[in-house]
Amino acid sequence: MCYAIPGKIIAIEGRRVTLEYFGEKREAIHELPALALGDYVYAQGGWVIDRIDPAEAASILEFWREQFFQLQATDLRLSRLSSEKSEIDRHVAVVFDRAIEELPLRDEELLTLLELKSGHELDYLYKVANFLRYKHQGNSCCIHGIIEFSSHCSGSCLYCGISTWNRELPRYRLTREEILEAVREAVEIWGFKALVLQSGEDPDRPIDELAAIITEIRARWPLLIFISCGEVGIPGLQRLFNAGARGLLMRFETSNPELYARIRPGRILENRMEQLRAARDMGYLLITGGLIGIPGQTSRDLLNDILLARSLRPDMYSFGPLIPHPATPLAKAVSPSSAEVRKVLAVCRIADPRESRLVVTTAFETLDETAREQGLTSGANSVMMNVTPDAVRPSYELYPDRAHARESISGQIDVTLNLLGRLGRAPTDLGTRDSRILGSSVPESSTNGIPDQ
Ligand code: SAH
Numbered sequence: 001m002c003y004a005i006p007g008k009i010i011a012i013e014g015r016r017v018t019l020e021y022f023g024e025k026r027e028a029i030h031e032l033p034a035l036a037l038g039d040y041v042y043a044q045g046g047w048v049i050d051r052i053d054p055a056e057a058a059s060i061l062e063f064w065r066e067q068f069f070q071l072q073a074t075d076l077r078l079s080r081l082s083s084e085k086s087e088i089d090r091h092v093a094v095v096f097d098r099a100i101e102e103l104p105l106r107d108e109e110l111l112t113l114l115e116l117k118s119g120h121e122l123d124y125l126y127k128v129a130n131f132l133r134y135k136h137q138g139n140s141c142c143i144h145g146i147i148e149f150s151s152h153c154s155g156s157c158l159y160c161g162i163s164t165w166n167r168e169l170p171r172y173r174l175t176r177e178e179i180l181e182a183v184r185e186a187v188e189i190w191g192f193k194a195l196v197l198q199s200g201e202d203p204d205r206p207i208d209e210l211a212a213i214i215t216e217i218r219a220r221w222p223l224l225i226f227i228s229c230g231e232v233g234i235p236g237l238q239r240l241f242n243a244g245a246r247g248l249l250m251r252f253e254t255s256n257p258e259l260y261a262r263i264r265p266g267r268i269l270e271n272r273m274e275q276l277r278a279a280r281d282m283g284y285l286l287i288t289g290g291l292i293g294i295p296g297q298t299s300r301d302l303l304n305d306i307l308l309a310r311s312l313r314p315d316m317y318s319f320g321p322l323i324p325h326p327a328t329p330l331a332k333a334v335s336p337s338s339a340e341v342r343k344v345l346a347v348c349r350i351a352d353p354r355e356s357r358l359v360v361t362t363a364f365e366t367l368d369e370t371a372r373e374q375g376l377t378s379g380a381n382s383v384m385m386n387v388t389p390d391a392v393r394p395s396y397e398l399y400p401d402r403a404h405a406r407e408s409i410s411g412q413i414d415v416t417l418n419l420l421g422r423l424g425r426a427p428t429d430l431g432t433r434d435s436r437i438l439g440s441s442v443p444e445s446s447t448n449g450i451p452d453q
Contacts, residue, residue: 079130147186148198169397215244
């Protein structure tokens with residue numbers, strides 16, 4: 001089973017390459033020695049994962065060819081934008097026109113979109129976002145796997161079910177061998193090319209131990225590894241980059257500093273932002289965003305969340321609903337509606353139509369069974385699959401009844417590929433922000449004097 005379409009290298013400029021598959025051209029960053037024009041590679045998240053033997057690439061491309069053009073035709077049909085705007089307020093229609101023409105929208109115009117209420121206007125908003133996604137990013141949909149390797153956390157975030165507030169939760173910490181086995185299964189059996197390694201802020205798993213595990217993973221499998229372990233500090237980020245991590249999934253949760261300090265006791269927004277910026281400068285691919293529906297959050301806050309995320313030039317945006325956990329101080333909070341979440345996704349796509357991927361979060365999928373379809377037709381083009389070992393997955397209880405907590409990996413894959421097929425999306429992913437320059441070319445090199453192992 002494979003979740004990526006091989007691309008042929010048609011241009012190389014330092015670490016930047018242009019790839020082509022079925023007439024689609026995409027940019028990516030590579031770290032492979034002696035990569036040459038005409039080579040076939042897999043790329044995910046705008047990052048070249050591995051070279052593939054030309055004969056193998058040819059047979060995989062052959063397998064995809066007919067399907068790919070069929071998918072593309074389906075996506076084109078579903079992404080057409082009608083000019084029917086009769087039930088849309090004139091002022092709102094002007095904002096839509098500007099969005100479609102890709103004139104830069106003023107903050108107040110984006111806010112107008114975030115505050116839309118009428119069904120017709122909302123439907124049109126989603127369509128505009130979907131149209132822009134199609135126009136700039138085509139039908140590729142990126143699929144990352146996530147392994148939740150520890151539920152221990154020293155943080156006291158008011159919303160989070162694995163925080164110190166939850167005294168009842170049985171905690172687990174996967175051993176090095178268990179993590180390697182989960183990665184092996186995800187890569188060798190299921191064909192994942194990009195994995196997120198996520199955990200709470202676990203004080204009993206030293207950063208060096210995690211770094212050693214990442215180095216071992218990189219040595220054994222061609223893989224894009226995202227870390228998502230909260231605030232590990234700038235030296236910690238560098239340590240993990242040197243070990244071979246190339247992506248960071250870290251949301252800033254909210255752009256409102258007072259709200260941030262309230263829901264994350266003992267923390268300040270500026271520290272998290274400093275780490276996000278440092279990670280970007282080190283060369284990490286960033287996935288970032290925030291929570292929708294924090295008590296006291298306004299639509300202006302949500303707009304600022306989108307703008308703050310955009311200022312980081314992320315490779316992927318991640319915005320999802322807050323789902324109250326009964327063991328936390330926010331137990332009585334009310335989740336936002338699906339329409340609220342969808343609106344944020346659509347406005348995010350309209351605010352940044354060209355480059356970044358946008359993920360449908362598991363929290364949105366937990367809120368609404370049809371979230372994936374809703375998200376993917378409102379500007380999103382990425383999904384995550386949970387590949388945490390079955391035995392511990394339900395204990396990673398960020399919020400109750402998490403989607404996919406009890407589904408087999410093969411079941412998740414079937415459902416996902418089915419949906420992507422219906423929507424005309426190809427499970428491939430190429431392309432990156434054009435301004436990115438990797439800080440370090442080989443996993444072992446160190447740029448800040450931290451000794452390598
Ligand atoms: N400790 C790491 C990652 C684990 S939490 C970190 O701090 O980044 C991963 C994400 O889950 C958080 O960024 C948060 O946005 C989300 N999350 C936590 N509790 C949640 C809840 N109750 N509802 C929805 N999302 C939640």
